[in-house]
Amino acid sequence: MAFDAYWASRTSLIEEERSLRRDTAYIANLTESEKKAEEIIRKIRATEAKTIWSVEHEEIPALFPGMEFLTARKLIEETQLFKVLRKMPKGGLLHAHFDATVDTEVLFCIALKHPAIHVRAPGPLAADTASRSPPEFRALPVSQFGIAADIASSDYVGGTWIPLREARDRCSLGTEVFDDWVIGSMRINPTEAYKTHNSVTKIWQKFLSTFVVSKGLILFKPVYEEYVYEFLRSSIEDGIMYVEARINFRFKTMIGDDGEDNVDHAQWVEIFGQVTDRIMQELKEQGREDEFYGARIIYTAVRFISKKELEWYLEDCIALKQKFPHIIAGFDLVGDENVQHPLIYYAEPLLRFKERTKELGLDIPFIFHAGETLGDGDHVDQNLFDAILLGTKRIGHGFSMAKHPLLMKICRERGIPLEVCPISNEILRLTSSMPMHPLPIFFNNGVPIALSSDDPAVFGNLILSYDYYQVLVSSEVSGLITLAVTARDSIQFSTLEDSEKQELLQIWERRWKAFVEEICTLTP
C-alpha cells in the first residue's frame, strides 16, 4: 500500500471514530470567529503547557497539565487560559450539593454575624492539630445562650456551648488557630487528599465529616437565606446561568429565627425560591437579566435510610412538588455509594413512586447518582444498570460508566447525560489526576456531558472554571468547542421545559458569541 492510500485510510478511520463525539457536528459548522478563538485557545494551551506545566518548581516535585488540583490551584490561577475560562458562559450547573457550595470562609463570616450561633467541642481545643476534634455548631434560642469562654483552656468542659463570636475572640491559641480549626474542618486539604487519606475509603471519612460541621451553620434560617443568596451570586459571577441544586432533606426541620428547630421543608423550598426571585429581580434592575435564568432543587435523601423511611421522603418530595412545581426538579439518593445501599435495594419503593407520580400527573424525574466508584462489577458499579432501568434523566458522576460499552450506547441514544465532576473525582481519589480521568472515554463514546463542581466548598473548586480548566488542559482532541458543547448540553439536559430551554439556549448563544469575539482580540 502506498503512503497516500495509507494516509487516506488512516484519516477515514479517525473520522469514523470521531463521528460519535458530540462536538464533531458542531465543529463542522464553526463560524470564522469560533475557528479563530479555538486556534487562539489551543496556542495558549500549548504555550502554557511548556512555560507553566513543564518547568522545575521549587516546592512541587512534578508539574504537569491537569495535575492534582489542590497542589496546582495557585498555578492554575496564574494562567491566561484560566482567566479566559472565567468569562465563559457556562450554561447550567446541574450537579452541586447545596450544603457545600459556598466558600467556607464566607460561611464562617456569615455565621459570626449571628449571636445565636454557638460552638462546642468534646474537650479543650488542642494546640497540636492532629489531636483536634472538629467543632460542632448550633443556633440556640436566647434563653439557652451560653457564656463567653476560652475553648482552648484546660478549664473548658467538653460539650459546653460557647457563643461563636466570643469563642473566637477568647481563644487563647489565637483567632488564627481558631479559624484554621473551623475552616479546616469543612475543607479537604492537600495533605489529606494526597497523603494521609489517599484512598477512596479514607478520603470519604474526612469528606463526610465536613458536612457534619457545616450543617450546624447552614441549617439555621437566617444563615440559610444568606447562604442561598451567596451560592447563586457566586455562581452567576462564574458564568453559571442556571442551577439545579441538590438539597439534602435528611433533617426534617432547620432552626428558625427564634432558635427553635421548627422550619419545615416547605419553608426551605419557599426561601430558596424567594432568594432566587430576589436575585433575578436585582439582576433585572441592573440590566443583567441575561446572566441568570433561575434555580431549582433536586430533592435528595441519603442512601443509608430504610425502604420505609424512603417512602416518607418520596411522599415529602411529592408534597413539595405539588406546592412548588417550578422549584422541585427531580429526586435523587446521595451518600457514599461504596458503603451504603445500592439502588436495587430501593427498587420497589422507587418503582411505586414512578407509578404514583404518573397517576398524580407530576413530573419528578429521577436524577440518580450512580457509578461514583472504582468498583468493577460490584453492586456500586451496577448502580448504573439500575439508574438507567429506573429511567434516570441524568446520571450523577457515572464515573464507572467507562467500563460499560452497552450503557454508554444507551446514554448516547436516549440522551442520558453524565454530570461529570472532574475535581471532585480527583480529590475523592477516583482518579489521581485529570489525564487519568475517564472523561475522554465518555466524549469519544458520544455520551452527553454536563461538567459540574459537586461540593466546591469542600474541594476548593469554588468556581466551575477550575473544572473547565482541568478538562481543557488534559486533552489534545478536546478544545474550547468541546467545552461549549458541554455548556449547551447542560441546558439541553436540564429539567427546564422545552420552550425554556430554547430561550436559555438563545441567551447562551448571545453570550457565547460575545465571549468568542473577546477571545479573538487576544494575542496568544
Place this chain on the structure above:
Amino acid sequence: MAFDAYWASRTSLIEEERSLRRDTAYIANLTESEKKAEEIIRKIRATEAKTIWSVEHEEIPALFPGMEFLTARKLIEETQLFKVLRKMPKGGLLHAHFDATVDTEVLFCIALKHPAIHVRAPGPLAADTASRSPPEFRALPVSQFGIAADIASSDYVGGTWIPLREARDRCSLGTEVFDDWVIGSMRINPTEAYKTHNSVTKIWQKFLSTFVVSKGLILFKPVYEEYVYEFLRSSIEDGIMYVEARINFRFKTMIGDDGEDNVDHAQWVEIFGQVTDRIMQELKEQGREDEFYGARIIYTAVRFISKKELEWYLEDCIALKQKFPHIIAGFDLVGDENVQHPLIYYAEPLLRFKERTKELGLDIPFIFHAGETLGDGDHVDQNLFDAILLGTKRIGHGFSMAKHPLLMKICRERGIPLEVCPISNEILRLTSSMPMHPLPIFFNNGVPIALSSDDPAVFGNLILSYDYYQVLVSSEVSGLITLAVTARDSIQFSTLEDSEKQELLQIWERRWKAFVEEICTLTP
C-alpha cells in the same frame, strides 16, 4: 413495572453487556472443580480484602486492594491469594523487555564473578545519596584492566575504570552503600515512583536511566549467556510456559569473551537459542518438559532513530529471520512514545518492509507498542490507529485504547490482543493504582488480553504472579477464570504455528486441571 419484571430486565441487560467478555463463554461451561475453585478464590479474596487490605497499618496511611505495588509488595507476598497464584500455569509471557527481566541483585552477582567487568563514575561516590551519579559498567580486555581503588575517595579521578569486584571491596563508604548505589541505579524505588518523580515525564527519566546502567553488564557475552538462562529459569519457576522476549538491537555489537566489542546480532540470537535449547534439555532430563515450550525474540529498534536508520534495522531483522526462522518472532519499535517519533513517522519504511517480507515469503509480524500514554487525541494516542492500520499482530500496552470504542471493536473482531502490563503502567504513572487501570474496560469490550510484566527488574514485579494478583484483587466481576482466559489467550495470540499452539494449549489444560484440583483442597 412489578419488581419481578424489573429484575428480569435487569438480569437481561447485565447479561447482554457481559456477552462481549471473553470469559463469558468459558464461564458457561465450567467443570464442577472449576466452579469450586472459583468460589474458593473469591472467598479468599473477600476475606483478605478485610483482614489485610482494610486494616490500619503503622507505616502505610491508606491500604486498599490493588494499591501502589511498591508500597504493597510485602503485604501482597503474605497473602494466601498470592501464594496460590504463584502456582498457576500462566501460558506465554508476551511482553517483556529482555534487558530488564533478571533481578538486578542477581545480575549484579553474575557481574561480580567476571574480572573483566569494570565500573566508573563521573567523580567520587558521594556519601549523600541525592548527589550520586549512576555508575557506568563495561567489560574491558585484559590489556586495559584497571587497578583497584576506592571510588568513594576524594582521590578518585572521575572516569577512571576500576575492576568491579575491587571497587566494591575497597569502597570506603562500605559494600552496603556500594551495593545500594549499583542496585538503586537499576531499579525504581517507591519514593521515586510516588513522590519525587510522580509524573509520566519524570518517572520515564529515571526509568530510561536504569537501562543505561544495566546495559554495561548485560552486553558482555559471558554475562549475557547467564542472563538468558536466569531469565528463562525464573520465568519457568513462575509458571510461564513460553516466552516472546523483546530484545533491543540498538547497539550493533556486544563485548565478547576477549573484552572486544565484536559479538554481532547473529551471535546474540544464536546464544539465545542455544540457552533456550539447553534449558529445555535440562527440563526434559528432569521429566519437566510440560513446564516450558520455548522462547522467541521480538526484534526491537528504538523510536528515536531516523527513517534511514530504521531501514538498516529492518534489513538486519530480515537477515536474522532468514538465519533463525524459529527464533525471530516479530518486529517492534520501543522507547518513550510520549517524546519520540510516532509510528506514522516511520510509515513508509514500515509499509515497504511489509511488501518486502511478503516477496521473500517471510513471516515477521509487527507487534507494536502503541498507546502507552495518558494523551488524548495527540500523536501518541494516535499510534493506536497506525498500529492497527499497519497490521500489528498484537499491541504492546494499548493503555490508551480505552478511549477508542471503534478500535476496541476492531481488536475484538480481528483478534488483536493487548499486552497489558498492570504494574508497569502503575509505576510509570499512567495509573495511580490498579483499581484506576483501564483493564476492566478492555475486558468488558471483549478485547483479548495477555498479562505481562514488561520490565520486572526495574519495577520489582519479578514474577508475573504480582501482576496477576493486582488484577485479581481489583475487580469483583473478574475472577480466577478471567485469569485463565488471559493465560489461554497468551498462547492463542502468540506467534507460534497453529499446531504448536494446539500442543501448548493441551499442555496448559493439563497443568490448569491439576492447579484447579489443588485449589479445591484449600479451606478458604
